[in-house]
Amino acid sequence: MDAPSTAAARSARPWLFALLLVVCTSILGGCAAFAPPRPFTTEAEALAARGEPTRRWQNEDGTTTLEYATQPYGHTCLMVQVDAGGIVLRQWDALDGDNLARVTKGMTRDEVSRLLGQHRSEQFFKLSGEEVWDWNIRNEYGASIATLFNVHFIDGKVVRTSQTYVYPPDGAMWGPWGHPYPFGYPYPLHPRFHGYGYWPYWW
Incomplete structure (x- = not known):
């Protein structure tokens, strides 16, 4: 390879590295966007992170289920079940x-x-x-x-x-x-x- 070609190849490397960095960042960002929500431990923590729920369901066993719907544009519905003391018992995606x-x-x-x-x-x-x-x-x-x-x-x-x-x-x-x-x-x-x-x- 002659000198001009070698110099051109070297000058292109930083641009190639930058392009790969942008692609990797986009992929990782997309993965983070679709990652499931972290588990909550208390109702107060869920409210602080998600705000007021779409609806509250009172269950026969005395617990309450907080519903976080995302329709019509989203495709998940987070449900958070809490006991009378506000402790989270479980959470799940109602649309899985x-x-x-x-x-x-x-x-x-x-x-x-x-x-x-x-x-x-x-x-x-x-x-x-x-x-x-x-x-x-x-x-x-x-x-x-x-x-x-x-x-x-x-x-x-x-x-x-x-x-x-x-x-x-x-x-x-x-x-x-x-x-x-x-x-x-x-x-x-x-x-x-x-x-x-x-x-x-x-x-």
Whole structure:
């Protein structure tokens, strides 16, 4: 290699190092953003970190569950159960896969709401007689594809659940008003909407 080429290669190294540093920082920052919240030990600690909960649920055993919903834009719902003295007994994400699977046929609206937290939206379909609640949940396909978990009620009781995968029609990542999908895209709510993926849970 001649002298000019060697000098050019050496001058490019700092820029390459800086680029790698930026990429690594972005990756680590992304991991931190999606890291689960640290466990709280007291109700006061949870309130200081998260503020007032979306709702408070009084349980039959005398404990209280603090609900921190993030719908319609988020895909988690932190639940923090505390005893009468304000000591945290446990905390969990109400929208993780294991908890979603606990929705069973015959449950009431109130039971589902207590289990999964505040839902994103609801819609009634005259032909099927179903009232459908949905939650935006985590998916593995990136911000350009939305995943909705749907709970179908008839006469106030769960009859089935399903998931809807919503794809932007133009293939773009950014929706109206500058928001990334699914947050800015007015996607349909019915799980059998033509052209969209559909996967039911079976009991």
